[in-house]
Amino acid sequence: MTLHTPVTQDAAQPAYNYAYLDEQTKRMIRRALLKAVAVPGYQVPFGSREMPLARGWGTGGIQITAAIIGPQDRLKVIDQGADDTTNAVSIRRFFEKTANAKTTEATDEATIIQTRHRIPEAPLQAGQIMVYQVPQPEPLRKLEPREAETRKMHAWAEYGLMQVKLYENIARFGEVTTTYDYPVLINGRYIMAPSPIPKFDNPKMHMSPALQLFGAGREKRIYALPPHTSVKSLDFDDHPFRIQSWNEPCALCAAADSYLDEVVIDDQGKRMFVCSDSHFCETRREDGHRGAMLADATSSGLVGESKL
Amino acid sequence: MTDETLIGPGFADPVFQSQGAFRAILAALAEPGTRQAVTEGLTPPNGLHAAAATALLTLADYETPIWLPPALRDGAAGAWLRFHCGAALVAEPGRAAFAVIDGLASAPALADFDAGTDQFPDRSATVIVQCAALEGGEAVTLSGPGIPGTRTIAPAGLRDSFWAEVAANSEAYPLGIDLLLCHADALFGLPRSTRIEGAF
Structure with a gap:
């Protein structure tokens, strides 16, 4: 008796649906995306699926991209601003393989830009969609570990705790020491984690012409920022929000206005x-x-x- | 078998037709007041506009109960949605995740649909309003997220109290239902975050 039947090359090819996810999962994610767009900054729970890479490596962003991408799209993937680092390369290859996606490194050519922790320096345009990979979607989590409590704080807009945290920062160090994932107030209502982008990038979110979608795969949350939406970095009248600055320009291209x-x-x-x-x-x-x-x-x- | 019970085909190419339709609906809700056309190539059942049928086929399934006007629910549209979406058709508006209403019908009121809860505002209904036309009606001015400054729309064939109900819905933000106003294969999105001004 033969225990192993040889598998031919053709039969060994995996038969995935377009963009890996099954259609029911895409519908579930699409419904969550629409509600997220309707309530900017509110975190919509969704049924995050197991993906062929570990949670915490961008599975939230990948699931959003898989639910929105189509044959007309051109995808750019960046990891800390770079197109050629591991996370960006493997995610780009994932969509080339499963969705036959056209990819690009040029920011102005892309229709979907999936990003880990940066917003490109080139200004975003109307019609583009930014997809952020988010490790911790809850801006209040370090202040209040209980989900039941943070949910109530968002429901009733009880954000005093966050102001106290920023105040204590100033009292102790003379300035707000948060340099990335700097909390923002969306449309005057919800406090949102902008994902771990440097606070340098926060002003780019304000009234951006592009649609911005956020996916947290491990934490099972989706949230969104429609175009032309107010994004205010939290601060105090006597300690206004400031972005980072450097003493010297870029050593390679002499840019003085980039991160x-x-x-x-x-x-x-x-x-x-x-x-x-x-x-x-x-x-x-x-x-x-x-x-x-x-x-x-x-x-x-x-x-x-x-x-x- | 009569024409009433004959179920017409759904998407010929479900993956790409639903992807295209979703992007149109996403753009409609992300930029309220911009007219979006859904993908062509779907013959809707009697009583549903192509945009309404496409939106439901794209978004609804066994997890999302649908409310239809009783005449549609018991007719070809109800059978078509049951078969293609596998969705439950409910009689009480408050239980529906999606609903289709006629712009001129006096009931149900927008306030009859589920507006979500303060801790879960995402659990609200999405209501598709079938209009006589997307222009030529009473003009209203929109502002809010997704709109640089203001936008004006004037869909026709809406009941007299409609815009006052929509304004009351956006007053309850972040609670509230989200609307898709559709005619033929085009639609406007009107999420609860949009503020309405007009002579209503």
């Missing part, structure tokens, strides 16, 4: 600051902008010649 990452370049303590948005930086270098360390970075192989 910079610190990169350690040797074991002697040398470091440089470069744009976190890789496509923005490359586009500027192609346009002839040259930063102070571009020549060094090219000769040591950190930046490819073709990107000059």
Whole structure:
């Protein structure tokens, strides 16, 4: 008796539905998305499915993208601003494989931009959809661990605790020390976690012409920001909200208005600051902008010649 | 078998037709007051506009009870939705997740539908209003999320009290129902977050 029947190559191909999710799951996610859009900033519970990668690696964003993507779409995926890091590459390949998706690295060409922890530097346009991967959708969770309580706080707009937290920050350190996932008030009603984007990106959400969708796979929540919606970073009259600034421009493209990452370049303590948005930086270098360390970075192989 | 009980076909290509229709509905609710056309190629049952039938086929299933006017519920439209969506058709408006109403019918009132609860405002109904036309009626001005400044729409064939009911619905924000105003294969979205001004 043969225990193993050989499987032919064709039969071994997995027969997934378009964009991996089954149609009933897509309907459930689509209904949640519509309610999320109707109540901006409110977290809609949804039946998060098991995906072929671990929860916490962007399964919320992937499920939203899978529920909205179609043959006309062009998908861009970024991880901390970069198109070429692990999370971005594997998610892009997932949709190329399961949805035959057209992909791009150019922000202005994309119709759907799935992102982990950044908003691109290039201004978003009407008709584009941002999909955020969210690890912790509940902005009040660190202040109140009980879901039953945070739900009531949102229901009754009891947000004093958050103001107290920001106040204690100022009392102790002289300023609000939260630098990412900085809480925002949506449409004057719900406090929302903008996902762990740097507070540098918060002003880009305010009145953005693009639709912004947020998915938390492990925490099973979906929320949304329609275009042209007010997004206010919480602050005090005498301590207004401020974004980060740097003493030097990008070392590769000399941009003075983008979000910079610190990169350690040797074991002697040398470091440089470069744009976190890789496509923005490359586009500027192609346009002839040259930063102070571009020549060094090219000769040591950190930046490819073709990107000059 | 008579024409009354004959069930017509649904989507020929369920995956892509429902994806296209969903994106139109998403755009309609994300940008209230912009006219969106749903994908063509669906022959709706008697009594339903193509946009209403497409929206229900895209969004409704065994998890979402549907309310229809009694004449539609007992006719071809009811049979069509039961068969294609597998959805329960309910008689009380308050139990429905989706509903189709005629713009001119005096009942049920918008307030009869489930507006959600303060802790779960997402559990409210989505009501599809079938209008005589999407222009040429009484003009109302919309503002709120999704609208840069204001937008004006003027759908025709709505009962006299309709806009006052919609205004009362948005007063209850974040509670409230969400509306899709449709005619033929086009629709407007009117989520509860939209504020209404007009001469009503």
